[in-house]
Amino acid sequence: MNKKKITNSNSIRRSTRRWGLFFLGPVVAAFTIGFVWPFVQGIWLSMCSFKTISNAKFIGLDNYAKAFSDVGFRHAFWYTALFAIVSLVLINVLAFAVAYALTQGIKGSNLYRTVFFMPNLIGGIVLGYIWSMIFDGVLSWYNTSILLESKYGFWGLIILMCWQQIGYMMIIYIAGLQNVPGEMLEAARIDGATRWQTLFKVTIPNVMPSITICMFLSLTNGFKLFDQNLALTAGQPFIIQPGGATIKTTEMLALNIFNTFNASGASSQGVAQAKAVVFFVLVAGLGLLQLGYTRKKEVQQ
Amino acid sequence: MNTKKTLSAEARRKTILSVVLAVICVIYVLPAVAVVINSFKLNTFVKTDTFALPTGEMYAGFDNFIKGMTFGNYPFAKSVLYSVVITVLSTALILLCTSMAAWYIARVNSFFCKVIYFLCVFSMVVPFQMVMFTLSKTANTVRLFGFWGPLLNTPWTIPIIYLGFGAGLAIFMFVGFVKSIPLEIEEAAAIDGCGPLRTYFSVVVPMLKPTMVSVGILEIMWVWNDFLLPYLVLDKNLYRTIPIHIQYLKGSYGTVDLGATMALILLSIIPVIVFYLTCQKHIIKGVAAGAVKG
Numbered sequence: 001m002n003k004k005k006i007t008n009s010n011s012i013r014r015s016t017r018r019w020g021l022f023f024l025g026p027v028v029a030a031f032t033i034g035f036v037w038p039f040v041q042g043i044w045l046s047m048c049s050f051k052t053i054s055n056a057k058f059i060g061l062d063n064y065a066k067a068f069s070d071v072g073f074r075h076a077f078w079y080t081a082l083f084a085i086v087s088l089v090l091i092n093v094l095a096f097a098v099a100y101a102l103t104q105g106i107k108g109s110n111l112y113r114t115v116f117f118m119p120n121l122i123g124g125i126v127l128g129y130i131w132s133m134i135f136d137g138v139l140s141w142y143n144t145s146i147l148l149e150s151k152y153g154f155w156g157l158i159i160l161m162c163w164q165q166i167g168y169m170m171i172i173y174i175a176g177l178q179n180v181p182g183e184m185l186e187a188a189r190i191d192g193a194t195r196w197q198t199l200f201k202v203t204i205p206n207v208m209p210s211i212t213i214c215m216f217l218s219l220t221n222g223f224k225l226f227d228q229n230l231a232l233t234a235g236q237p238f239i240i241q242p243g244g245a246t247i248k249t250t251e252m253l254a255l256n257i258f259n260t261f262n263a264s265g266a267s268s269q270g271v272a273q274a275k276a277v278v279f280f281v282l283v284a285g286l287g288l289l290q291l292g293y294t295r296k297k298e299v300q301q
Numbered sequence: 302m303n304t305k306k307t308l309s310a311e312a313r314r315k316t317i318l319s320v321v322l323a324v325i326c327v328i329y330v331l332p333a334v335a336v337v338i339n340s341f342k343l344n345t346f347v348k349t350d351t352f353a354l355p356t357g358e359m360y361a362g363f364d365n366f367i368k369g370m371t372f373g374n375y376p377f378a379k380s381v382l383y384s385v386v387i388t389v390l391s392t393a394l395i396l397l398c399t400s401m402a403a404w405y406i407a408r409v410n411s412f413f414c415k416v417i418y419f420l421c422v423f424s425m426v427v428p429f430q431m432v433m434f435t436l437s438k439t440a441n442t443v444r445l446f447g448f449w450g451p452l453l454n455t456p457w458t459i460p461i462i463y464l465g466f467g468a469g470l471a472i473f474m475f476v477g478f479v480k481s482i483p484l485e486i487e488e489a490a491a492i493d494g495c496g497p498l499r500t501y502f503s504v505v506v507p508m509l510k511p512t513m514v515s516v517g518i519l520e521i522m523w524v525w526n527d528f529l530l531p532y533l534v535l536d537k538n539l540y541r542t543i544p545i546h547i548q549y550l551k552g553s554y555g556t557v558d559l560g561a562t563m564a565l566i567l568l569s570i571i572p573v574i575v576f577y578l579t580c581q582k583h584i585i586k587g588v589a590a591g592a593v594k595g
Contacts, residue, residue: 012488016408016497023405026398027468033443034465035424038435053438101318114581115326121573123526125544126566129551130332137351175589224428227528257430273434280431287426
């Protein structure tokens with residue numbers, strides 16, 4: 001009986017296999033055009049000097065050396081890292097607080113959830129322009145603008161990202177909070193634990209998986225941020241260094257790479273591609289770190 | 302006595318929480334309100350009186366909307382059309398092709414399938430900046446049927462780029478789901494005489510529906526709001542999606558008509574909000590499902 005079943009599913013597998021071109025073909029073709037080939041070519045071009053792709057000339061790691069010696073790129077890196085960490089902390093603390101409040105059985109929780117999630121559906125460019133109008137409206141009372149001081153640009157972008165992302169993280173936290181076993185909370189209550197003790201000793205350890213996911217999500221979102229950065233300040237204000245190099249004080253990594261591609265310098269596209277590879281290693285590293293971390297957690301459970 | 306006291310303390314706590322949440326809720330809605338009031342305001346007052354209601358001399362009626370329609374030498378209706386075409390075609394193509402591929406990968410599970418699956422998962426951690434330059438060059442040289450047909454840089458062919466770059470998450474989610482479907486159902490279909498094609502379309506697809514909704518929502522949200530990919534791939538003199546159009550309005554010339562820009566932003570948000578309010582349950586479920594990938 002058992003043997004017969006195995007041969008049966010094997011024969012299905014064999015007959016399905018013949019349809020490979022039909023089932024797999026479109027995705028493999030599009031995936032090659034849309035990802036594999038550009039990726040491989042991108043790695044190759046990061047080690048080339050080129051004006052057009054057809055006359056690319058191999059120059060080794062020169063582009064990487066130029067990328068790392070670019071003051072603007074280094075500034076963008078630290079700026080992005082600072083932004084990612086500050087937004088990570090703020091977004092997660094606030095989103096957890098909101099999610100916790102919404103799982104206390106308050107009237108109208110669904111309405112609040114609906115409203116808090118809404119900004120997620122609006123695109124980054126549109127969000128950036130909405131907030132640039134609002135910030136300029138407030139700052140015009142003090143005769144200044146978000147484009148004039150880099151600290152306004154930084155905190156403006158933080159506020160924008162909180163507004164957009166809190167709802168998203170909140171959804172993940174609510175799902176986690178709803179999975180905390182009710183018996184555990186009740187046991188804690190019967191044992192006389194205070195509300196804060198219950199929160200820190202029972203609830204938070206139980207939603208740790210959600211916390212990990214949200215932290216990595218907000219960290220990588222912070223690193224990859226582009227649309228909102230472009231629309232809100234586009235890197236302004238600029239500082240011109242004594243040496244002639246311009247630092248765009250609120251420019252993040254992704255925008256720096258984009259601007260380097262569009263710059264008119266002779267070898268700027270190769271340098272931009274090298275920066276893109278560095279950026280990829282950074283973001284992928286964070287992703288793999290998360291994967292390893294969640295795997296480890298799953299094994300422990 | 303004691304329980305009564307704790308009960309009232311509990312009730313007070315809930316009231317305080319409700320009030321706090323209501324205040325946050327109002328703060329949350331304010332930016333949207335600012336968009337609405339400024340879209341009815343004369344341009345000169347948007348910067349100086351951003352938070353005033355558009356009354357008296359500030360009121361512009363529907364002038365901003367009318368002006369916005371042809372603003373920036375590009376009809377807004379055209380960018381709405383292109384956004385809809387690209388979003389609908391891309392989502393449909395992604396759902397059809399990736400679910401087929403995912404089923405095949407999960408069921409056949411040959412070495413080649415494993416390689417494809419690994420590459421798809423890998424592509425999820427690659428930021429767009431890594432491939433944006435080479436991808437836009439590829440789209441300008443590759444044609445729909447290899448060396449023949451339209452280039453991949455039109456609204457009708459860009460879905461293929463979206464399928465390629467966005468396949469990772471979709472395949473990942475579909476494979477995860479297909480693996481949880483018991484094989485016996487498909488075996489029964491095969492015994493009843495279904496070939497792979499019929500098994501897939503009449504047995505597997507109905508079971509995939511909930512995942513299709515989740516993936517579809519994620520793709521719609523991504524493609525509709527995406528700025529950089531169409532910006533780099535499309536010929537921007539001919540084809541502008543809504544985000545590109547709005548970026549052009551604000552980003553290009555010195556004097557910007559803020560009133561008209563806000564009117565267009567309002568027009569572009571309304572369909573999104575309607576979509577959200579009608580499919581809220583699915584959207585939130587889809588987002589929660591997509592988040593697990595990390």
